[in-house]
Amino acid sequence: MRMILAVMYREFRIRTTSLTWMFYDIFMPLLYLLVFGIGFNSAFPDGVVVDGVRLSYNAFFLAGVLSMASFGIAINTAYGFFVDRENGIFYEFLTYPMTRSEFLVGKILFNCLLALVQAATTIVVGSALLGLPIRWDLLGLVAIGQVLGTAGWFFFLMTFAIRIRRNDMFNTFLNVVYFVLMFSSSMFYPTEALPRWLQTVSLGNPLSWHTDILRYATVGAGTVEGIIVKGVAFVCFLAIFFALAVQTIRNPLRA
Protein backbone atom coordinates (compact mmCIF):
# COMPACT_ATOMS: atom_id res chain seq x y z
CA MET A 1 0.00 0.00 0.00
CA ARG A 2 2.90 2.35 0.82
CA MET A 3 4.16 2.14 -2.76
CA ILE A 4 0.71 2.78 -4.19
CA LEU A 5 0.46 5.88 -2.01
CA ALA A 6 3.94 6.96 -3.12
CA VAL A 7 2.88 6.74 -6.78
CA MET A 8 -0.29 8.69 -6.01
CA TYR A 9 1.72 11.31 -4.11
CA ARG A 10 4.05 11.71 -7.06
CA GLU A 11 1.13 12.15 -9.47
CA PHE A 12 -0.43 14.67 -7.09
CA ARG A 13 2.77 16.69 -6.76
CA ILE A 14 3.17 16.88 -10.52
CA ARG A 15 -0.47 17.85 -11.14
CA THR A 16 -0.36 20.60 -8.56
CA THR A 17 2.64 22.28 -10.17
CA SER A 18 0.38 23.91 -12.74
CA LEU A 19 -2.78 25.93 -12.11
CA THR A 20 -3.83 25.46 -15.74
CA TRP A 21 -3.58 21.72 -15.32
CA MET A 22 -5.59 21.77 -12.12
CA PHE A 23 -8.26 23.98 -13.68
CA TYR A 24 -8.46 21.72 -16.73
CA ASP A 25 -8.57 18.60 -14.58
CA ILE A 26 -11.48 19.80 -12.47
CA PHE A 27 -13.57 22.07 -14.66
CA MET A 28 -13.06 20.89 -18.24
CA PRO A 29 -16.16 18.61 -18.40
CA LEU A 30 -18.34 21.24 -16.74
CA LEU A 31 -17.23 23.87 -19.24
CA TYR A 32 -17.81 21.45 -22.07
CA LEU A 33 -21.33 20.85 -20.80
CA LEU A 34 -22.03 24.54 -20.36
CA VAL A 35 -20.65 25.69 -23.71
CA PHE A 36 -21.19 22.78 -26.09
CA GLY A 37 -24.26 21.42 -24.28
CA ILE A 38 -26.12 24.71 -24.15
CA GLY A 39 -25.42 25.31 -27.84
CA PHE A 40 -26.84 21.95 -28.85
CA ASN A 41 -29.68 22.30 -26.38
CA SER A 42 -30.78 25.38 -28.29
CA ALA A 43 -30.28 23.64 -31.63
CA PHE A 44 -32.47 20.70 -30.53
CA PRO A 45 -35.26 22.35 -28.52
CA ASP A 46 -37.30 19.12 -28.53
CA GLY A 47 -34.41 17.20 -27.03
CA VAL A 48 -33.52 13.61 -27.97
CA VAL A 49 -35.20 10.25 -27.37
CA VAL A 50 -33.29 7.43 -25.67
CA ASP A 51 -34.99 4.05 -25.20
CA GLY A 52 -38.37 5.76 -25.52
CA VAL A 53 -37.53 8.47 -22.95
CA ARG A 54 -37.36 12.11 -24.09
CA LEU A 55 -34.45 14.08 -22.58
CA SER A 56 -33.20 17.61 -23.01
CA TYR A 57 -29.91 17.64 -24.91
CA ASN A 58 -28.12 18.87 -21.78
CA ALA A 59 -29.43 15.93 -19.76
CA PHE A 60 -28.48 13.55 -22.56
CA PHE A 61 -25.04 15.05 -23.01
CA LEU A 62 -24.07 14.91 -19.33
CA ALA A 63 -23.07 11.23 -19.58
CA GLY A 64 -21.17 11.93 -22.81
CA VAL A 65 -19.21 14.67 -21.07
CA LEU A 66 -18.35 12.40 -18.15
CA SER A 67 -17.12 9.55 -20.36
CA MET A 68 -15.18 12.08 -22.45
CA ALA A 69 -13.57 13.33 -19.23
CA SER A 70 -12.52 9.78 -18.31
CA PHE A 71 -11.05 9.30 -21.75
CA GLY A 72 -9.33 12.69 -21.47
CA ILE A 73 -7.66 11.73 -18.20
CA ALA A 74 -6.43 8.51 -19.79
CA ILE A 75 -5.06 10.46 -22.78
CA ASN A 76 -3.15 12.84 -20.50
CA THR A 77 -1.70 9.97 -18.51
CA ALA A 78 -0.71 8.13 -21.68
CA TYR A 79 1.16 11.20 -22.90
CA GLY A 80 2.71 11.37 -19.44
CA PHE A 81 4.45 8.08 -20.23
CA PHE A 82 6.19 9.74 -23.16
CA VAL A 83 7.29 12.65 -20.97
CA ASP A 84 8.53 10.23 -18.30
CA ARG A 85 10.35 8.16 -20.88
CA GLU A 86 12.00 11.19 -22.45
CA ASN A 87 13.15 12.26 -19.00
CA GLY A 88 14.41 8.78 -18.17
CA ILE A 89 12.36 8.67 -14.98
CA PHE A 90 10.07 5.99 -16.39
CA TYR A 91 12.85 3.40 -16.44
CA GLU A 92 14.17 4.52 -13.07
CA PHE A 93 10.69 4.00 -11.62
CA LEU A 94 10.82 0.42 -12.72
CA THR A 95 13.92 -0.13 -10.59
CA TYR A 96 12.13 1.17 -7.46
CA PRO A 97 11.11 -1.34 -4.78
CA MET A 98 7.57 -1.90 -6.01
CA THR A 99 5.78 -4.38 -8.21
CA ARG A 100 4.64 -3.39 -11.69
CA SER A 101 1.05 -3.83 -10.53
CA GLU A 102 1.58 -1.39 -7.62
CA PHE A 103 2.93 1.15 -10.10
CA LEU A 104 -0.14 0.77 -12.31
CA VAL A 105 -2.63 0.71 -9.44
CA GLY A 106 -1.10 3.87 -7.92
CA LYS A 107 -1.40 5.69 -11.22
CA ILE A 108 -4.95 4.52 -11.84
CA LEU A 109 -6.16 5.29 -8.32
CA PHE A 110 -4.99 8.87 -8.65
CA ASN A 111 -6.70 9.17 -12.03
CA CYS A 112 -9.89 7.65 -10.63
CA LEU A 113 -9.91 10.18 -7.80
CA LEU A 114 -9.50 12.93 -10.35
CA ALA A 115 -12.37 11.52 -12.41
CA LEU A 116 -14.60 11.44 -9.32
CA VAL A 117 -13.81 15.07 -8.46
CA GLN A 118 -14.56 16.06 -12.07
CA ALA A 119 -17.82 14.11 -12.08
CA ALA A 120 -18.99 15.51 -8.74
CA THR A 121 -18.21 19.10 -9.84
CA THR A 122 -19.93 18.63 -13.20
CA ILE A 123 -23.04 16.98 -11.77
CA VAL A 124 -23.55 19.37 -8.85
CA VAL A 125 -22.84 22.61 -10.73
CA GLY A 126 -24.49 21.36 -13.93
CA SER A 127 -27.64 20.42 -12.04
CA ALA A 128 -27.74 23.79 -10.26
CA LEU A 129 -27.14 25.86 -13.42
CA LEU A 130 -28.96 23.81 -16.04
CA GLY A 131 -31.62 22.11 -13.92
CA LEU A 132 -30.56 18.62 -15.03
CA PRO A 133 -32.90 15.84 -13.83
CA ILE A 134 -30.20 13.96 -11.87
CA ARG A 135 -31.05 10.56 -10.34
CA TRP A 136 -29.40 11.34 -7.00
CA ASP A 137 -30.25 7.83 -5.77
CA LEU A 138 -27.91 6.40 -8.44
CA LEU A 139 -24.89 8.53 -7.63
CA GLY A 140 -23.03 5.47 -6.35
CA LEU A 141 -23.40 3.92 -9.79
CA VAL A 142 -21.99 7.10 -11.37
CA ALA A 143 -18.94 6.74 -9.13
CA ILE A 144 -18.50 3.08 -10.09
CA GLY A 145 -18.98 3.95 -13.77
CA GLN A 146 -16.35 6.71 -13.60
CA VAL A 147 -13.85 4.56 -11.75
CA LEU A 148 -14.22 1.55 -14.05
CA GLY A 149 -14.32 3.77 -17.12
CA THR A 150 -11.20 5.71 -16.19
CA ALA A 151 -9.37 2.48 -15.35
CA GLY A 152 -10.45 0.84 -18.61
CA TRP A 153 -9.34 3.74 -20.81
CA PHE A 154 -6.12 4.17 -18.84
CA PHE A 155 -5.05 0.54 -19.33
CA PHE A 156 -6.16 0.61 -22.97
CA LEU A 157 -4.17 3.72 -23.89
CA MET A 158 -1.22 2.92 -21.63
CA THR A 159 -0.68 -0.42 -23.36
CA PHE A 160 -0.29 1.36 -26.68
CA ALA A 161 1.65 4.33 -25.27
CA ILE A 162 4.37 1.99 -24.00
CA ARG A 163 4.38 -0.30 -27.02
CA ILE A 164 4.38 2.55 -29.54
CA ARG A 165 7.62 4.30 -28.66
CA ARG A 166 7.23 7.27 -30.98
CA ASN A 167 5.18 10.17 -29.75
CA ASP A 168 4.07 11.16 -33.26
CA MET A 169 2.95 7.61 -34.08
CA PHE A 170 1.00 7.42 -30.85
CA ASN A 171 -0.56 10.77 -31.65
CA THR A 172 -1.77 9.48 -35.01
CA PHE A 173 -2.99 6.24 -33.46
CA LEU A 174 -4.87 8.16 -30.79
CA ASN A 175 -6.50 10.53 -33.26
CA VAL A 176 -7.77 7.64 -35.37
CA VAL A 177 -8.94 5.57 -32.40
CA TYR A 178 -10.64 8.48 -30.66
CA PHE A 179 -12.30 9.57 -33.88
CA VAL A 180 -13.73 6.10 -34.54
CA LEU A 181 -14.72 5.43 -30.92
CA MET A 182 -16.27 8.85 -30.38
CA PHE A 183 -18.35 9.10 -33.52
CA SER A 184 -19.55 5.51 -33.43
CA SER A 185 -20.65 5.89 -29.81
CA SER A 186 -23.62 7.35 -27.96
CA MET A 187 -21.50 10.20 -26.63
CA PHE A 188 -22.96 13.01 -28.76
CA TYR A 189 -26.18 11.51 -30.15
CA PRO A 190 -28.52 8.57 -29.50
CA THR A 191 -27.33 5.61 -31.56
CA GLU A 192 -30.95 4.82 -32.52
CA ALA A 193 -30.69 7.75 -34.94
CA LEU A 194 -27.65 6.29 -36.72
CA PRO A 195 -27.62 4.14 -39.90
CA ARG A 196 -27.97 0.43 -39.08
CA TRP A 197 -24.34 -0.43 -39.85
CA LEU A 198 -23.15 2.28 -37.51
CA GLN A 199 -25.57 1.08 -34.85
CA THR A 200 -23.96 -2.37 -35.15
CA VAL A 201 -20.49 -0.85 -34.77
CA SER A 202 -21.72 1.09 -31.75
CA LEU A 203 -22.92 -2.10 -30.07
CA GLY A 204 -19.30 -3.30 -29.88
CA ASN A 205 -17.87 0.07 -28.87
CA PRO A 206 -16.61 0.25 -25.26
CA LEU A 207 -17.11 4.02 -25.29
CA SER A 208 -20.83 3.43 -25.94
CA TRP A 209 -20.98 0.90 -23.09
CA HIS A 210 -19.31 3.34 -20.73
CA THR A 211 -21.47 6.31 -21.80
CA ASP A 212 -24.71 4.30 -21.61
CA ILE A 213 -23.92 3.12 -18.07
CA LEU A 214 -23.27 6.72 -17.03
CA ARG A 215 -26.45 7.89 -18.78
CA TYR A 216 -28.50 5.40 -16.83
CA ALA A 217 -26.74 6.37 -13.61
CA THR A 218 -27.12 10.14 -14.11
CA VAL A 219 -30.57 10.61 -15.67
CA GLY A 220 -32.03 7.10 -15.62
CA ALA A 221 -32.15 6.55 -19.41
CA GLY A 222 -31.91 2.91 -20.53
CA THR A 223 -32.90 -0.46 -19.14
CA VAL A 224 -31.39 -2.30 -16.18
CA GLU A 225 -30.81 -5.45 -18.30
CA GLY A 226 -29.03 -3.47 -21.01
CA ILE A 227 -26.85 -1.71 -18.45
CA ILE A 228 -25.86 -5.01 -16.81
CA VAL A 229 -24.80 -6.48 -20.17
CA LYS A 230 -22.81 -3.36 -21.05
CA GLY A 231 -21.29 -3.27 -17.57
CA VAL A 232 -20.08 -6.87 -17.85
CA ALA A 233 -18.73 -6.17 -21.34
CA PHE A 234 -16.81 -3.12 -20.08
CA VAL A 235 -15.36 -5.01 -17.11
CA CYS A 236 -14.12 -7.70 -19.56
CA PHE A 237 -12.56 -4.94 -21.71
CA LEU A 238 -10.89 -3.51 -18.59
CA ALA A 239 -9.60 -6.93 -17.45
CA ILE A 240 -8.12 -7.71 -20.87
CA PHE A 241 -6.28 -4.40 -21.05
CA PHE A 242 -5.15 -4.59 -17.43
CA ALA A 243 -3.52 -7.94 -18.22
CA LEU A 244 -1.96 -6.49 -21.39
CA ALA A 245 -0.76 -3.41 -19.51
CA VAL A 246 0.95 -5.49 -16.82
CA GLN A 247 2.54 -7.71 -19.47
CA THR A 248 3.74 -4.65 -21.38
CA ILE A 249 5.29 -2.98 -18.37
CA ARG A 250 7.02 -6.18 -17.22
CA ASN A 251 9.43 -5.84 -20.09
CA PRO A 252 9.22 -2.18 -21.06
CA LEU A 253 12.41 -2.10 -23.09
CA ARG A 254 11.29 -4.98 -25.29
CA ALA A 255 7.81 -3.56 -25.83
Add this chain to the structure above:
Amino acid sequence: MSSHEDTVVRVQDLVKVYRKKSRNPVRALDGLSLEVRKGEILGLLGKNGAGKTTLLRILTTLIQPTSGTAEVCGLNVVTDPYRVRQSICAVLQENAVEVFLSVLDNLTTFGRFHSIPRREILTRAEAVMVQFGLDEYRHQTVIDLSGGLKRRVQVAKVFMVDKPVVFLDEATTGMDPVNKRATLEAIREQAQRGRTILLTTHILQEAEELCDRIAIVDHGRCIAIGDLPMIKSMAVQVYDITVTFKQMRPEILETVKSFPLLKLDTAHTTLEMSIKASEVSTFALLDALSRVEPIVHFEVTSASLEDVFLELLGRSDRNAAAGGRS
Protein backbone atom coordinates in the same frame (compact mmCIF):
# COMPACT_ATOMS: atom_id res chain seq x y z
CA MET B 1 34.41 -19.13 -11.22
CA SER B 2 35.19 -19.43 -7.54
CA SER B 3 32.48 -18.05 -5.33
CA HIS B 4 33.04 -16.01 -2.16
CA GLU B 5 30.77 -16.08 0.85
CA ASP B 6 30.46 -12.30 0.77
CA THR B 7 29.49 -12.15 -2.89
CA VAL B 8 26.64 -9.67 -3.35
CA VAL B 9 26.30 -9.67 -7.14
CA ARG B 10 26.83 -12.90 -9.00
CA VAL B 11 26.53 -13.20 -12.77
CA GLN B 12 27.05 -16.54 -14.44
CA ASP B 13 27.19 -17.24 -18.20
CA LEU B 14 24.80 -14.41 -18.90
CA VAL B 15 23.51 -14.15 -22.46
CA LYS B 16 21.23 -11.47 -23.82
CA VAL B 17 20.12 -11.51 -27.42
CA TYR B 18 18.03 -8.60 -28.70
CA ARG B 19 15.73 -9.69 -31.48
CA LYS B 20 14.26 -6.93 -33.56
CA LYS B 21 11.94 -7.33 -36.49
CA SER B 22 13.70 -6.92 -39.85
CA ARG B 23 17.12 -6.83 -38.18
CA ASN B 24 19.69 -9.45 -37.33
CA PRO B 25 19.66 -10.49 -33.67
CA VAL B 26 22.18 -8.62 -31.55
CA ARG B 27 24.11 -10.65 -28.96
CA ALA B 28 24.68 -7.93 -26.36
CA LEU B 29 25.92 -10.35 -23.69
CA ASP B 30 27.70 -13.52 -24.69
CA GLY B 31 28.29 -15.67 -21.63
CA LEU B 32 29.40 -12.94 -19.26
CA SER B 33 30.37 -13.99 -15.73
CA LEU B 34 31.54 -11.91 -12.79
CA GLU B 35 31.14 -11.42 -9.06
CA VAL B 36 31.09 -8.35 -6.86
CA ARG B 37 31.83 -8.62 -3.15
CA LYS B 38 30.28 -6.76 -0.25
CA GLY B 39 31.60 -3.22 0.18
CA GLU B 40 33.48 -3.38 -3.09
CA ILE B 41 33.49 -0.86 -5.94
CA LEU B 42 33.66 -2.73 -9.22
CA GLY B 43 34.18 -0.66 -12.36
CA LEU B 44 32.86 -1.96 -15.64
CA LEU B 45 34.89 -0.70 -18.58
CA GLY B 46 34.30 -1.29 -22.22
CA LYS B 47 33.65 0.33 -25.56
CA ASN B 48 30.21 1.61 -26.51
CA GLY B 49 28.01 -1.40 -27.20
CA ALA B 50 30.24 -3.76 -25.22
CA GLY B 51 27.30 -4.87 -23.06
CA LYS B 52 27.78 -2.83 -19.88
CA THR B 53 24.41 -1.12 -19.91
CA THR B 54 22.65 -4.35 -20.84
CA LEU B 55 24.24 -6.00 -17.82
CA LEU B 56 23.05 -3.18 -15.54
CA ARG B 57 19.56 -3.34 -17.05
CA ILE B 58 19.38 -7.04 -16.25
CA LEU B 59 20.70 -6.56 -12.73
CA THR B 60 18.19 -3.76 -12.08
CA THR B 61 15.36 -6.02 -13.39
CA LEU B 62 14.54 -3.78 -16.33
CA ILE B 63 15.09 -6.58 -18.82
CA GLN B 64 15.44 -10.34 -18.60
CA PRO B 65 18.41 -12.33 -19.82
CA THR B 66 18.09 -14.80 -22.66
CA SER B 67 20.00 -17.38 -20.61
CA GLY B 68 22.38 -17.64 -17.67
CA THR B 69 21.83 -16.46 -14.12
CA ALA B 70 22.15 -13.15 -12.35
CA GLU B 71 21.76 -12.74 -8.61
CA VAL B 72 21.76 -9.72 -6.35
CA CYS B 73 22.04 -10.35 -2.60
CA GLY B 74 21.39 -14.01 -3.31
CA LEU B 75 18.14 -13.22 -5.13
CA ASN B 76 17.57 -14.22 -8.72
CA VAL B 77 16.71 -11.19 -10.86
CA VAL B 78 14.33 -13.19 -13.05
CA THR B 79 12.42 -15.19 -10.43
CA ASP B 80 12.54 -12.65 -7.60
CA PRO B 81 12.66 -9.21 -9.23
CA TYR B 82 10.60 -7.45 -6.57
CA ARG B 83 12.92 -8.46 -3.71
CA VAL B 84 15.93 -7.58 -5.86
CA ARG B 85 14.51 -4.08 -6.31
CA GLN B 86 14.19 -3.79 -2.55
CA SER B 87 17.96 -4.26 -2.27
CA ILE B 88 19.14 -1.88 -4.96
CA CYS B 89 19.10 1.65 -6.18
CA ALA B 90 20.33 2.78 -9.55
CA VAL B 91 21.48 5.75 -11.54
CA LEU B 92 20.73 4.85 -15.13
CA GLN B 93 22.47 6.23 -18.18
CA GLU B 94 19.53 8.43 -19.11
CA ASN B 95 18.93 11.57 -17.04
CA ALA B 96 16.16 10.46 -14.73
CA VAL B 97 14.54 13.37 -12.96
CA GLU B 98 11.06 14.69 -12.37
CA VAL B 99 11.35 17.73 -14.60
CA PHE B 100 8.17 19.42 -13.37
CA LEU B 101 9.11 19.16 -9.70
CA SER B 102 11.56 21.23 -7.68
CA VAL B 103 14.91 19.81 -6.59
CA LEU B 104 13.58 19.30 -3.06
CA ASP B 105 10.41 17.60 -4.32
CA ASN B 106 12.51 15.28 -6.48
CA LEU B 107 14.37 14.16 -3.38
CA THR B 108 11.34 13.84 -1.12
CA THR B 109 9.38 11.92 -3.76
CA PHE B 110 12.31 9.55 -4.19
CA GLY B 111 12.50 9.13 -0.40
CA ARG B 112 8.86 8.08 -0.26
CA PHE B 113 9.42 5.45 -2.93
CA HIS B 114 12.23 4.02 -0.85
CA SER B 115 10.19 3.92 2.36
CA ILE B 116 12.29 6.42 4.27
CA PRO B 117 10.27 7.50 7.34
CA ARG B 118 8.51 10.77 6.56
CA ARG B 119 10.26 12.70 9.37
CA GLU B 120 13.65 11.58 8.12
CA ILE B 121 13.10 12.37 4.45
CA LEU B 122 13.67 16.10 4.86
CA THR B 123 16.80 15.63 6.98
CA ARG B 124 18.34 13.32 4.40
CA ALA B 125 17.26 15.55 1.52
CA GLU B 126 18.93 18.53 3.22
CA ALA B 127 22.13 16.54 3.71
CA VAL B 128 22.45 15.42 0.09
CA MET B 129 21.57 18.88 -1.20
CA VAL B 130 24.51 20.28 0.76
CA GLN B 131 26.76 17.39 -0.26
CA PHE B 132 26.02 17.87 -3.98
CA GLY B 133 25.86 21.67 -4.02
CA LEU B 134 22.13 21.73 -4.73
CA ASP B 135 21.07 23.77 -1.75
CA GLU B 136 20.74 27.04 -3.64
CA TYR B 137 18.52 25.38 -6.27
CA ARG B 138 16.23 23.61 -3.80
CA HIS B 139 13.03 25.38 -4.92
CA GLN B 140 13.93 25.61 -8.58
CA THR B 141 11.96 23.46 -11.02
CA VAL B 142 14.30 20.86 -12.48
CA ILE B 143 13.25 21.58 -16.06
CA ASP B 144 14.98 24.97 -15.70
CA LEU B 145 18.31 23.50 -14.57
CA SER B 146 21.33 22.73 -16.76
CA GLY B 147 22.13 19.17 -17.82
CA GLY B 148 24.92 18.88 -15.26
CA LEU B 149 22.66 20.02 -12.41
CA LYS B 150 19.94 17.59 -13.49
CA ARG B 151 22.50 14.81 -13.35
CA ARG B 152 23.51 15.96 -9.87
CA VAL B 153 19.91 15.75 -8.70
CA GLN B 154 19.69 12.24 -10.10
CA VAL B 155 22.89 11.08 -8.45
CA ALA B 156 22.08 12.83 -5.15
CA LYS B 157 18.89 10.78 -4.82
CA VAL B 158 20.87 7.55 -4.60
CA PHE B 159 22.73 8.83 -1.57
CA MET B 160 19.50 9.42 0.34
CA VAL B 161 18.81 5.72 0.73
CA ASP B 162 20.69 2.87 2.39
CA LYS B 163 20.19 0.05 -0.11
CA PRO B 164 23.03 -2.49 0.02
CA VAL B 165 23.72 -2.43 -3.72
CA VAL B 166 24.12 0.63 -5.93
CA PHE B 167 24.34 0.59 -9.73
CA LEU B 168 25.80 3.67 -11.37
CA ASP B 169 25.75 3.91 -15.15
CA GLU B 170 28.14 6.69 -16.15
CA ALA B 171 27.04 8.64 -13.09
CA THR B 172 29.45 11.56 -13.43
CA THR B 173 28.70 12.29 -17.09
CA GLY B 174 28.10 16.00 -17.63
CA MET B 175 29.30 17.08 -14.17
CA ASP B 176 31.87 19.78 -13.59
CA PRO B 177 35.18 18.74 -11.95
CA VAL B 178 34.17 19.98 -8.49
CA ASN B 179 30.94 18.00 -8.38
CA LYS B 180 32.55 15.04 -10.06
CA ARG B 181 35.03 15.02 -7.20
CA ALA B 182 32.20 15.27 -4.63
CA THR B 183 30.40 12.39 -6.31
CA LEU B 184 33.49 10.20 -6.34
CA GLU B 185 34.09 10.93 -2.67
CA ALA B 186 30.49 10.12 -1.85
CA ILE B 187 30.77 6.83 -3.73
CA ARG B 188 33.95 5.92 -1.86
CA GLU B 189 32.36 6.80 1.47
CA GLN B 190 29.34 4.65 0.70
CA ALA B 191 31.57 1.69 -0.12
CA GLN B 192 33.40 2.15 3.17
CA ARG B 193 30.05 1.87 4.92
CA GLY B 194 29.62 -1.55 3.34
CA ARG B 195 27.52 -0.72 0.30
CA THR B 196 28.43 -2.59 -2.85
CA ILE B 197 28.83 -0.44 -5.92
CA LEU B 198 28.87 -1.52 -9.53
CA LEU B 199 29.61 1.33 -11.88
CA THR B 200 30.26 1.84 -15.54
CA THR B 201 32.41 4.69 -16.80
CA HIS B 202 34.28 5.83 -19.86
CA ILE B 203 36.64 7.90 -17.75
CA LEU B 204 39.47 5.49 -17.11
CA GLN B 205 41.21 7.79 -14.69
CA GLU B 206 38.05 7.79 -12.60
CA ALA B 207 37.97 3.99 -12.57
CA GLU B 208 41.67 3.81 -11.75
CA GLU B 209 41.20 6.15 -8.82
CA LEU B 210 37.95 4.81 -7.44
CA CYS B 211 37.51 1.12 -8.12
CA ASP B 212 38.72 -1.75 -5.96
CA ARG B 213 38.49 -4.01 -8.97
CA ILE B 214 37.96 -3.47 -12.66
CA ALA B 215 36.18 -5.65 -15.19
CA ILE B 216 36.80 -5.04 -18.86
CA VAL B 217 33.86 -6.06 -21.02
CA ASP B 218 34.05 -6.56 -24.74
CA HIS B 219 31.68 -8.21 -27.22
CA GLY B 220 29.42 -9.15 -24.30
CA ARG B 221 32.13 -10.99 -22.39
CA CYS B 222 34.29 -10.18 -19.43
CA ILE B 223 37.80 -10.27 -20.94
CA ALA B 224 39.62 -9.23 -17.77
CA ILE B 225 38.75 -8.77 -14.13
CA GLY B 226 40.88 -7.98 -11.10
CA ASP B 227 42.47 -5.19 -9.13
CA LEU B 228 44.53 -2.58 -10.93
CA PRO B 229 47.95 -4.26 -10.63
CA MET B 230 46.44 -7.51 -11.83
CA ILE B 231 44.73 -5.88 -14.80
CA LYS B 232 47.97 -4.09 -15.67
CA SER B 233 49.90 -7.32 -15.46
CA MET B 234 47.58 -8.76 -18.10
CA ALA B 235 49.00 -6.34 -20.59
CA VAL B 236 52.69 -6.92 -19.88
CA GLN B 237 55.35 -5.10 -21.81
CA VAL B 238 53.37 -1.97 -22.41
CA TYR B 239 55.24 1.25 -21.58
CA ASP B 240 54.39 4.91 -21.73
CA ILE B 241 57.29 6.99 -23.05
CA THR B 242 57.61 10.76 -23.15
CA VAL B 243 60.56 12.18 -25.06
CA THR B 244 61.44 15.85 -25.55
CA PHE B 245 63.84 16.83 -28.31
CA LYS B 246 65.73 19.98 -29.05
CA GLN B 247 63.68 20.29 -32.20
CA MET B 248 61.11 18.14 -33.95
CA ARG B 249 62.17 16.63 -37.28
CA PRO B 250 60.26 14.38 -39.71
CA GLU B 251 62.91 11.67 -39.28
CA ILE B 252 61.89 11.31 -35.64
CA LEU B 253 58.38 10.24 -36.58
CA GLU B 254 59.69 7.90 -39.25
CA THR B 255 61.95 6.24 -36.69
CA VAL B 256 59.16 5.92 -34.15
CA LYS B 257 56.75 4.36 -36.61
CA SER B 258 59.02 1.39 -37.14
CA PHE B 259 58.24 0.32 -33.52
CA PRO B 260 55.03 -1.39 -32.30
CA LEU B 261 53.17 1.65 -31.00
CA LEU B 262 49.73 1.59 -29.35
CA LYS B 263 49.40 5.34 -29.16
CA LEU B 264 51.31 8.35 -30.44
CA ASP B 265 50.82 12.06 -29.69
CA THR B 266 53.06 14.95 -30.59
CA ALA B 267 53.14 18.39 -29.00
CA HIS B 268 55.79 20.88 -30.14
CA THR B 269 59.07 19.10 -29.49
CA THR B 270 57.61 16.36 -27.27
CA LEU B 271 56.47 12.89 -28.26
CA GLU B 272 54.09 10.91 -26.05
CA MET B 273 53.67 7.30 -26.97
CA SER B 274 52.71 3.89 -25.67
CA ILE B 275 54.74 1.02 -26.93
CA LYS B 276 54.12 -2.69 -26.74
CA ALA B 277 57.60 -4.06 -26.56
CA SER B 278 60.18 -5.56 -24.25
CA GLU B 279 62.37 -3.37 -22.03
CA VAL B 280 65.26 -3.94 -24.41
CA SER B 281 63.24 -2.78 -27.42
CA THR B 282 61.98 0.21 -25.49
CA PHE B 283 65.52 1.39 -24.81
CA ALA B 284 66.48 0.51 -28.37
CA LEU B 285 63.82 2.98 -29.48
CA LEU B 286 65.25 5.68 -27.23
CA ASP B 287 68.69 4.92 -28.57
CA ALA B 288 67.48 5.17 -32.16
CA LEU B 289 65.75 8.46 -31.45
CA SER B 290 68.81 9.96 -29.78
CA ARG B 291 70.78 9.23 -32.96
CA VAL B 292 68.27 11.21 -35.02
CA GLU B 293 68.00 14.21 -32.70
CA PRO B 294 69.47 14.97 -29.27
CA ILE B 295 67.03 14.14 -26.43
CA VAL B 296 66.50 16.88 -23.87
CA HIS B 297 64.34 14.83 -21.52
CA PHE B 298 62.76 11.39 -21.43
CA GLU B 299 60.49 9.44 -19.12
CA VAL B 300 59.50 5.78 -19.24
CA THR B 301 56.62 4.53 -17.07
CA SER B 302 54.65 1.34 -16.91
CA ALA B 303 51.33 1.34 -18.74
CA SER B 304 48.33 3.37 -17.57
CA LEU B 305 44.90 1.80 -17.35
CA GLU B 306 44.08 3.42 -20.67
CA ASP B 307 47.01 1.64 -22.34
CA VAL B 308 46.01 -1.65 -20.80
CA PHE B 309 42.42 -1.08 -21.81
CA LEU B 310 43.41 -0.42 -25.43
CA GLU B 311 45.77 -3.37 -25.46
CA LEU B 312 43.19 -5.79 -24.04
CA LEU B 313 40.47 -4.57 -26.37
CA GLY B 314 42.84 -4.83 -29.33
CA ARG B 315 43.65 -8.39 -28.31
CA SER B 316 39.95 -9.17 -27.91
CA ASP B 317 39.22 -7.73 -31.38
CA ARG B 318 41.99 -9.85 -32.90
CA ASN B 319 40.63 -12.94 -31.15
CA ALA B 320 37.11 -12.17 -32.34
CA ALA B 321 38.36 -11.68 -35.89
CA ALA B 322 40.34 -14.93 -35.73
CA GLY B 323 37.26 -16.71 -34.34
CA GLY B 324 35.19 -15.26 -37.15
CA ARG B 325 37.66 -16.50 -39.77
CA SER B 326 38.04 -20.00 -38.38
